[in-house]
Amino acid sequence: MTSKRLTHAVDEPSSLSRRRLLKGAAIGGSGLLFGKAIAAQTSDQPQPTRSTDTTQSIPFYGEHQAGITTPAQRHVYFMVLKLDNTDRQAVIKLFKEWTRQAALLTQGKNIGPYSNNHFIPPADTGEADSLHAYNLSLTFGVSPSFLEKLGLQDKAPAEFKPLPHFPRDQLQAQYTGGDICIQSCADDPQVAFHAIRQLVRHARTSMVSMLWAQNGFNAYNDVSQTPRNLFAFKDGTANALTLKDAEKYIWVDDKNWLQGGSYMVVRRIQMHLETWDRTSYGEQENTFGRDKLSGAPMGQQHEFEPIDTGLKESNGDPVMPVDSHVHLAHRTGQQLLRRSYSYTGGINTLTSQYDAGLLFISFQKSPQQFITIQNAFGKIDKMNEYITHVGSGLFACFPGVKEGDYLGQALLEG
Amino acid sequence: MTSKRLTHAVDEPSSLSRRRLLKGAAIGGSGLLFGKAIAAQTSDQPQPTRSTDTTQSIPFYGEHQAGITTPAQRHVYFMVLKLDNTDRQAVIKLFKEWTRQAALLTQGKNIGPYSNNHFIPPADTGEADSLHAYNLSLTFGVSPSFLEKLGLQDKAPAEFKPLPHFPRDQLQAQYTGGDICIQSCADDPQVAFHAIRQLVRHARTSMVSMLWAQNGFNAYNDVSQTPRNLFAFKDGTANALTLKDAEKYIWVDDKNWLQGGSYMVVRRIQMHLETWDRTSYGEQENTFGRDKLSGAPMGQQHEFEPIDTGLKESNGDPVMPVDSHVHLAHRTGQQLLRRSYSYTGGINTLTSQYDAGLLFISFQKSPQQFITIQNAFGKIDKMNEYITHVGSGLFACFPGVKEGDYLGQALLEG
Numbered sequence: 059m060t061s062k063r064l065t066h067a068v069d070e071p072s073s074l075s076r077r078r079l080l081k082g083a084a085i086g087g088s089g090l091l092f093g094k095a096i097a098a099q100t101s102d103q104p105q106p107t108r109s110t111d112t113t114q115s116i117p118f119y120g121e122h123q124a125g126i127t128t129p130a131q132r133h134v135y136f137m138v139l140k141l142d143n144t145d146r147q148a149v150i151k152l153f154k155e156w157t158r159q160a161a162l163l164t165q166g167k168n169i170g171p172y173s174n175n176h177f178i179p180p181a182d183t184g185e186a187d188s189l190h191a192y193n194l195s196l197t198f199g200v201s202p203s204f205l206e207k208l209g210l211q212d213k214a215p216a217e218f219k220p221l222p223h224f225p226r227d228q229l230q231a232q233y234t235g236g237d238i239c240i241q242s243c244a245d246d247p248q249v250a251f252h253a254i255r256q257l258v259r260h261a262r263t264s265m266v267s268m269l270w271a272q273n274g275f276n277a278y279n280d281v282s283q284t285p286r287n288l289f290a291f292k293d294g295t296a297n298a299l300t301l302k303d304a305e306k307y308i309w310v311d312d313k314n315w316l317q318g319g320s321y322m323v324v325r326r327i328q329m330h331l332e333t334w335d336r337t338s339y340g341e342q343e344n345t346f347g348r349d350k351l352s353g354a355p356m357g358q359q360h361e362f363e364p365i366d367t368g369l370k371e372s373n374g375d376p377v378m379p380v381d382s383h384v385h386l387a388h389r390t391g392q393q394l395l396r397r398s399y400s401y402t403g404g405i406n407t408l409t410s411q412y413d414a415g416l417l418f419i420s421f422q423k424s425p426q427q428f429i430t431i432q433n434a435f436g437k438i439d440k441m442n443e444y445i446t447h448v449g450s451g452l453f454a455c456f457p458g459v460k461e462g463d464y465l466g467q468a469l470l471e472g
Numbered sequence: 473m474t475s476k477r478l479t480h481a482v483d484e485p486s487s488l489s490r491r492r493l494l495k496g497a498a499i500g501g502s503g504l505l506f507g508k509a510i511a512a513q514t515s516d517q518p519q520p521t522r523s524t525d526t527t528q529s530i531p532f533y534g535e536h537q538a539g540i541t542t543p544a545q546r547h548v549y550f551m552v553l554k555l556d557n558t559d560r561q562a563v564i565k566l567f568k569e570w571t572r573q574a575a576l577l578t579q580g581k582n583i584g585p586y587s588n589n590h591f592i593p594p595a596d597t598g599e600a601d602s603l604h605a606y607n608l609s610l611t612f613g614v615s616p617s618f619l620e621k622l623g624l625q626d627k628a629p630a631e632f633k634p635l636p637h638f639p640r641d642q643l644q645a646q647y648t649g650g651d652i653c654i655q656s657c658a659d660d661p662q663v664a665f666h667a668i669r670q671l672v673r674h675a676r677t678s679m680v681s682m683l684w685a686q687n688g689f690n691a692y693n694d695v696s697q698t699p700r701n702l703f704a705f706k707d708g709t710a711n712a713l714t715l716k717d718a719e720k721y722i723w724v725d726d727k728n729w730l731q732g733g734s735y736m737v738v739r740r741i742q743m744h745l746e747t748w749d750r751t752s753y754g755e756q757e758n759t760f761g762r763d764k765l766s767g768a769p770m771g772q773q774h775e776f777e778p779i780d781t782g783l784k785e786s787n788g789d790p791v792m793p794v795d796s797h798v799h800l801a802h803r804t805g806q807q808l809l810r811r812s813y814s815y816t817g818g819i820n821t822l823t824s825q826y827d828a829g830l831l832f833i834s835f836q837k838s839p840q841q842f843i844t845i846q847n848a849f850g851k852i853d854k855m856n857e858y859i860t861h862v863g864s865g866l867f868a869c870f871p872g873v874k875e876g877d878y879l880g881q882a883l884l885e886g
Contacts (some may be wrong), residue, residue, distance in 0.1 A: 105608055109627060112693070113693075117809055135816065142881075164795075172753065172765075173753070176752060176753045176754030176757075177752050177754060178752055178753065178755070179749060179750055179752055179753065179756075180753045180764075183745075183748075184645075184700070184704030184764065184765075185691075185700050185701070185702055185703070186691075187700065187704060187706040187765060188692075188693065188700070189692070189693060196835050244838050246691050247691065247816070248689060248691035248702075248814065249691070251702075251816045251828075255745065255749075255826075259749055262746070267824050268819045268824050268825070268826070269819065269824075270818055270819050271816075271818045271819050272818055273816050273817070275661045275662060277600075277601060277603055277660050277661065277662030277663070278602075278603070279526070279602065279604055283602060284599065286598070286599050286602070287599070287660075288599055288665075289599070290597055290598030290599040290601060307522045312487055331597075331669065332676070334597075335593060335597055335673055336667075337591055337593055338590060338592055338593055339586065339587070339590045339592065339593065339594045340591060342592030342593075342594070343590075350598060351586075351601060354597075383481075399847055400662065402549065402661070402665045402685075402687050403687070403817060403818075404684055404685045404686055404817075405682045405683065405684050405685050407646050410681050410682050410683075411682070412682070412685075414665075431834075463719055
């Protein structure tokens with residue numbers, strides 16, 4: 059529990075300017091290391107280009123679904139549904155309709171025109187009228203129970219089964235379960251919500267019920283920044299490496315209905331901000347294993363420098379604590395694509411604390427990548443003191459849709 | 473319950489393009505009226521200029537608090553606090569510190585520098601590090617109970633007392649009460665949340681507890697648009713008129729501690745989206761009394777044309793239903809400044825419906841403006857079928873702060 063780092067070399071400690079602090083962070087830190095020359099590799103690896111042009115739209119059709127390797131937009135509305143009708147033909151009809159709607163919505167269009175007949179409800183709920191496409195992406199996934207309900211359990215890959223119980227899980231019924239998920243991401247929250255509302259609106263009458271949903275956000279000024287989570291640490295730095303080899307880490311290559319798809323893990327993680335905010339700066343960095351300002355792995359200077367868990371202080375202690383989040387994850391050798399969003403709901407009436415945290419979303423070729431890392435955190439991850447996993451789901455996100463085909467076709471017809 | 477408008481003249485009914493729909497709406501509608509020539513006054517009165525430059529900051533000091541007549545930013549985090557310490561000197565100390573912090577935060581700065589001592593928690597929680605100011609405004613208000621707790625009830629203007637019970641109110645304890653509110657608005661949700669988090673962080677140890685909070689958003693492409701609420705109607709059209717005479721409608725002019733301040737009413741309004749979405753287009757427009765696409769008052773063509781409740785159809789029926797929301801509000805002759813935000817939380821586990829709606833916020837010179845309008849809605853407002861007021865508060869928002877002074881000084885020292 060002691061801080062490994064006694065001082066923090068911010069060059070301009072009297073400055074309150076956030077922009078200057080950043081500059082300070084980029085310069086500072088060089089006095090921290092004893093056992094290690096400054097790494098030769100200092101090239102930053104920026105995130106893939108985000109569009110800041112909110113008039114732009116992301117193609118719906120393609121080899122893979124959008125919303126996975128797509129750079130994370132600023133807002134998410136994430137929906138988990140229960141399938142109420144197990145007739146496969148009815149489900150096919152629904153997925154065809156969802157395909158039609160998603161292709162329109164992602165292009166900034168409504169799902170249908172307004173009729174001249176004013177005695178009927180409008181075809182589209184309309185709250186996105188006069189709004190651009192805002193880089194909307196819609197990503198559909200199904201859980202193992204979806205396959206079971208449709209009698210398709212024989213098609214489930216061996217690894218496609220509910221996530222195991224992890225140490226310290228405190229899952230709540232209201233944030234677990236479900237058969238279908240839809241991840242709606244856009245650079246505007248109303249556009250993201252509008253899309254889900256259309257998709258669910260008619261399906262609700264007989265096909266699905268809404269189980270849980272979560273909105274969230276990512277904050278960044280421009281395309282080159284990694285967003286900070288509510289603990290103020292950059293979240294997603296390692297994605298640059300994962301994306302470099304998406305075939306190896308992200309896309310399923312199984313010659314089955316999931317070929318070209320990806321497994322999505324979602325975890326609703328309550329972050330105990332009040333506890334965190336009483337924690338020392340040094341202990342915060344020891345918890346993550348990264349420099350708070352720059353995002354550099356401890357022992358390095360720049361955000362995108364490689365993690366080196368072997369670095370030692372002069373007294374022989376590891377520079378990056380062995381129970382830090384990054385150390386434990388890195389040691390597994392596993393990589394996954396993080397695509398998380400922060401949330402800030404209201405106040406918990408029982409605790410008078412923030413209902414706030416992270417909607418953790420990761421994509422991986424196999425659920426085992428996540429399972430291995432989460433088990434490595436186990437009971438020793440320093441982060442455990444500050445977070446509680448309260449929601450969970452594992453979904454198989456279909457491959458992309460070819461124009462004329464529909465979502466999940468290979469599963470439902472294969 | 474019958475629709476007053478049988479057809480809807482969208483020029484391009486087969487078009488799904490949201491941008492084209494808007495164009496259609498501006499042209500359409502001319503075939504609807506029988507008893508009225510097209511109004512001569514068609515000049516649009518756009519909203520005051522919003523800044524889309526997120527690097528900009530809004531001055532904290534001034535005659536009035538920012539966040540009232542300031543054009544509504546895209547995001548809000550609204551916090552209601554309970555005052556736990558009734559020692560006036562301690563409260564003065566808190567409000568001085570809040571003044572200091574708010575002046576920094578609104579300028580895109582942290583509330584304090586990071587120390588070289590890593591054994592202590594960081595002065596600022598830091599999640600806005602590397603983010604611009606995003607036009608942050610912080611608006612502080614206190615309730616009648618705040619004055620009582622401090623033995624200042626003699627200073628309460630006669631009209632400053634808890635709002636009366638309104639017909640159909642279904643207020644929930646978790647969204648009512650409280651002594652202090654802070655409205656944090658910014659063009660980025662993390663910046664808005666960060667500001668509240670700093671203000672509350674140290675105050676929580678002995679001065680205040682968090683009672684309830686709500687995040688929300690407004691969506692628009694550019695500065696000239698009035699945002700649509702989740703019923704897809706434009707919300708805030710009448711503000712242009714109210715802002716034209718802010719001295720008459722918004723700012724308190726009482727030669728007391730509230731001189732130059734304003735009364736804020738906040739209502740957490742659950743919107744029953746599922747019911748609304750099953751309602752006919754005509755009935756939706758009859759409920760509001762406005763054209764859904766253009767926002768024009770029924771009987772007019774353009775959003776900012778004046779409301780005329782006297783217009784008649786050829787059969788003698790009023791063009792704008794007498795039980796429509798706009799008709800009932802307009803008839804009172806009262807005006808207030810609406811500054812509302814939509815919210816989309818999760819799913820209500822009891823009803824399996826959206827926890828979504830409007831964080832209604834209005835500013836007015838006297839609470840009576842709101843009370844008169846809300847009582848006029850009474851039990852006859854068509855809107856009642858689709859909404860439920862579940863939260864409520866009345867706060868006196870202090871006048872602006874002069875550099876060197878502090879928030880609420882005239883109240884606390886007067």
